[in-house]
Amino acid sequence: MPISLDEFNKLPAEKAVGSRVSNEELLAELSQHAMTTAEVAAFLGVKTGSAYRRLKQLxxxxxxxxxYDGAKAYWAAAQTAQESNF
Incomplete structure (x- = not known):
């Protein structure tokens, strides 16, 4: 739907960053409990595909x-998983 030029001029010139959660914050969360890709996406505030790419990089x-539990992937911080014999 079109917007007025006044509304357009009020918009920021820079695209918003998808997630403002740092890798350190994500790893801290994953050191507390394992999460599915969808749960990580919700934690990060991004779509599942974006969460998967970030998890794959980590x-x-x-x-x-x-x-894996069937087709469902669970992710955990590596050091925590090793300590608890994940």
């Missing part, structure tokens, strides 16, 4: 681990 760096 996985590639060895910072998280993933386990």
């Amino acid at each position: 996985l590639d760096k060895g910072l998280v681990v993933v386990r």
